[in-house]
Amino acid sequence: MDRQKLIDDGFTGFRAFSNLDINRIPQGPGIFAVLIPAGFEPVFLAKSTAGRFKKKDPSLKPAELATEWVDGADILYVGKAGIGSKGNRGLRRQIQELVDFGQGKPPGHWDGRLLWQLADAKSLLVAWKELPPDQVNRAEAECHATFYALHGKLPFANLVQARVKN
Numbered sequence: 001m002d003r004q005k006l007i008d009d010g011f012t013g014f015r016a017f018s019n020l021d022i023n024r025i026p027q028g029p030g031i032f033a034v035l036i037p038a039g040f041e042p043v044f045l046a047k048s049t050a051g052r053f054k055k056k057d058p059s060l061k062p063a064e065l066a067t068e069w070v071d072g073a074d075i076l077y078v079g080k081a082g083i084g085s086k087g088n089r090g091l092r093r094q095i096q097e098l099v100d101f102g103q104g105k106p107p108g109h110w111d112g113r114l115l116w117q118l119a120d121a122k123s124l125l126v127a128w129k130e131l132p133p134d135q136v137n138r139a140e141a142e143c144h145a146t147f148y149a150l151h152g153k154l155p156f157a158n159l160v161q162a163r164v165k166n
Contacts, residue, residue, distance in 0.1 A: 001147045002074040003035055003127075011127040017099055018122035025092040025128060031139045032095060032128040034077040034115060034157065042069055043119035050116035051106040058113040065117055068159075070151050076124065077112045077157035078147070080140040083133050091128050098126075114157040138164050 003014070011033065013025065044066065048059040060068075081094035101107040102116040115121055131139055141162040147155055154161055 011129045013127040026130050027090045027092045028130045029083045029133045030091045030130040035125045048117040051104050053110050078143045112157045
């Protein structure tokens with residue numbers, strides 16, 4: 001599971017966080033991935049740039065971050081964006097919240113928090129794929145399972161494996 005596999009699977013975007021035009025991201029539901037750009041070398045910051053969640057510091061010790069790092073993997077995080085209970089969620093809003101979280105704004109959750117403890121996190125790429133609402137959970141779970149099967153662990157910033165509820 002790498003950038004080419006995502007392209008083959010219908011992902012689009014592949015924009016750096018530093019160069020992201022949020023209005024070009026679809027508003028509908030789907031899944032998204034955060035990837036490393038070519039030549040990226042992980043350097044862990046002592047303190048995360050992310051916002052605090054329930055007054056807790058999102059930072060991990062560099063040794064803990066190194067344990068989560070997956071050598072040879074392009075993908076650092078796979079997330080989902082449902083429609084929400086009021087129908088006003090979706091990829092654009094979810095990705096905007098992830099970016100805001102990395103800029104120190106308080107989040108509604110800690111998903112992807114390890115991304116923001118990487119030096120040069122703004123160079124990371126984000127790609128997305130729109131899906132019908134009833135396919136979002138399964139698609140995220142399948143991405144996690146495929147990655148785990150290849151690497152023996154989840155992507156760097158995915159701390160919990162998505163599963164489909166029956």
